[in-house]
Amino acid sequence: MAREAGGRERVSGWTSRLGARLLCGLVLLMLASPSVAHRLQVFAAADGAAIEGRAYFVGGHPARDIAIQVLDGEGEPITELRSDAEGRFRVDVSAARDYRIVAHSGDGHRAEWPISAAELAGAFDERAASGADGTGSDSRAESAQAVGPSAQELVCIEGAELDRALSAAIERSVEQAVARQLRPLREALAEAQAQVALRDLLGGLGYIAGLAGLGLWWTRRRKTSGAGDTDAR
Amino acid sequence: MAHIPDGVLSAPVLISGALVSTGLLGVALRRLREAELPQAAVLAAAFFVASLISVPLGPSSVHLLLNGLMGLLLGWAAVPAIFVALLLQAVFFGFGGLLVLGVNTLNLALPALLVARLLRPMLQRMAELSSPQQRRALMIGGTAGVLAVLLTGLMLAASLVLSGEAFWPAARVIVLSFIPLALIEGLVTGIVVAFLLRVEPALLRLDGGRHGA
Numbered sequence: 001m002a003r004e005a006g007g008r009e010r011v012s013g014w015t016s017r018l019g020a021r022l023l024c025g026l027v028l029l030m031l032a033s034p035s036v037a038h039r040l041q042v043f044a045a046a047d048g049a050a051i052e053g054r055a056y057f058v059g060g061h062p063a064r065d066i067a068i069q070v071l072d073g074e075g076e077p078i079t080e081l082r083s084d085a086e087g088r089f090r091v092d093v094s095a096a097r098d099y100r101i102v103a104h105s106g107d108g109h110r111a112e113w114p115i116s117a118a119e120l121a122g123a124f125d126e127r128a129a130s131g132a133d134g135t136g137s138d139s140r141a142e143s144a145q146a147v148g149p150s151a152q153e154l155v156c157i158e159g160a161e162l163d164r165a166l167s168a169a170i171e172r173s174v175e176q177a178v179a180r181q182l183r184p185l186r187e188a189l190a191e192a193q194a195q196v197a198l199r200d201l202l203g204g205l206g207y208i209a210g211l212a213g214l215g216l217w218w219t220r221r222r223k224t225s226g227a228g229d230t231d232a233r
Numbered sequence: 234m235a236h237i238p239d240g241v242l243s244a245p246v247l248i249s250g251a252l253v254s255t256g257l258l259g260v261a262l263r264r265l266r267e268a269e270l271p272q273a274a275v276l277a278a279a280f281f282v283a284s285l286i287s288v289p290l291g292p293s294s295v296h297l298l299l300n301g302l303m304g305l306l307l308g309w310a311a312v313p314a315i316f317v318a319l320l321l322q323a324v325f326f327g328f329g330g331l332l333v334l335g336v337n338t339l340n341l342a343l344p345a346l347l348v349a350r351l352l353r354p355m356l357q358r359m360a361e362l363s364s365p366q367q368r369r370a371l372m373i374g375g376t377a378g379v380l381a382v383l384l385t386g387l388m389l390a391a392s393l394v395l396s397g398e399a400f401w402p403a404a405r406v407i408v409l410s411f412i413p414l415a416l417i418e419g420l421v422t423g424i425v426v427a428f429l430l431r432v433e434p435a436l437l438r439l440d441g442g443r444h445g446a
Binding site: 039107111194201204209215216 | 237238267273274281289321322325326398402405406
C-alpha cells in the first residue's frame with residue numbers, strides 16, 4: 001500500500017514536471033510567435049457613401065474569401081459579399097442609417113461590427129445639400145426676378161448663400177479628413193482590444209492551479225474526516 | 234473552429250449539448266480521484282495555452298487541440314479538464330461563447346473519451362511490458378491524436394449543419410483545416426507518448442486499467 005502510494009506520488013511528480021515543461025514550451029512559443037490568437041474579428045468604417053472594412057484573425061492573418069453580410073439596424077439582411085485575398089471588402093450603401101457587418105467563416109467563426117448612421121451622414125448630407133442648393137438657388141433666383149430686386153441686392157443674397165454653402169463644404173471635408181485620419185487608429189485599437197494580454201493568460205493559469213488546489217484540499221478533507229476508509233474510492 | 238462563438242448554433246443543439254455535457258461531467262467528477270487531479274490540472278493548463286498558438290491553414294486558423302493526449306493520459310478526468318479550460322478560454326480570451334460551452338465541451342470531450350476507451354488499455358498493457366516498444370507508443374499516440382481531431386471535426390460539422398449552416402461550405406472549410414491539423418496533432422501526441430514511455434512508463438499504467446477501459 002505504502003509502496004503503491006509512493007509510486008503514485010512519484011508518478012504524479014513526473015507528470016507535473018513533464019506537464020510544466022510542456023506548458024513552459026507552449027508559453028514561450030506563444031510569446032515568440034507573431035500570430036497569437038484564434039478569433040475572427042471584423043472592422044468596418046464609412047468611406048464616403050460606402051462601407052469599407054477588413055476581416056482578420058486577431059493577432060495575425062487576414063480572413064480570406066469569407067462571407068460578409070450587411071444587415072440593417074434591425075438585423076434584416078441587405079446584401080452579402082465575400083472578402084478578398086487580404087480580407088478586405090467594400091460595399092456601397094444607399095442611405096445613411098445603422099448597419100451591422102457580420103463576418104462568417106463557415107466553420108463556426110463569426111464576428112460583428114456596427115456602423116452608426118452618423119458615420120455615413122456626411123456623404124449623404126453632401127448629396128442632399130448639393131441637390132437642395134441647386135433647386136434652392138434656382139427658386140430664389142426666380143423669385144428674386146419676379147419681385148425684381150436691384151442688382152446689388154441680388155449680389156448680397158448670393159454672397160450670403162455662397163458663404164453658407166462654403167462653410168458647409170468646409171465642415172464636411174474636415175469631417176471626412178478627420179475620419180480618414182482616425183480610421184487606422186480605430187482599426188488598431190479594435191485589434192489591440194481583441195488581443196490576448198499576458199495577464200489574461202496568467203489569470204487563467206492561476207484559476208486552473210487554484211481549482212486543482214481546491215479539489216485536492218476537498219478530497220484530502222473528506223479522507224481525513226471519513227477516518228479509516230482511506231482507499232474507499 | 235473548435236471554439237464556436239455565441240450566435241452561430243440553434244437552440245436545440247445548444248440545449249442538447251449542454252445536457253449531455255452536464256451528464257458526462259457528473260460521471261467524470263464522481264470517478265475523479267485525488268491522484269489524477271494534478272495531472273488533469275497540468276493538461277488543462279496546456280490545453281488552455283495551446284489555443285493561443287494558431288497558424289493560418291486553408292481559409293481558417295487552427296491550433297493544437299490536445300484532446301487525444303488528454304483522453305490517453307487522463308481517461309474520464311479529461312472531461313472536467315476540458316470543461317474548465319474551455320470556460321477560462323471563453324472568459325479570458327473570448328474564444329467561444331458561454332452559451333455554447335456545452336456543445337464545445339462535448340465536441341472535444343467525447344473524442345477524448347473514445348480515445349480513452351479504445352487506445353488507453355492498449356497503451357497500459359504495453360507500458361507494463363518489461364521492454365516497452367517506442368515505435369508502438371508512437372503509433373498509439375499518433376492514432377489517438379488523429380482520431381480525436383477528426384472526430385472533433387466531424388462533431389463540429391454536425392453541430393453547424395444541425396443548426397442550419399449550409400453543409401458544403403462548412404464541410405469544405407473543416408476538411409481543409411482539420412485533416413492537416415489531425416496529422417500535426419497525431420505527430421505531437423505520438424512524440425509526447427513515446428517520450429513518456431521512455432522516461433516514465435509507470436505514468437501510463439497509473440491506474441492499472443481500473444477505469445480507463
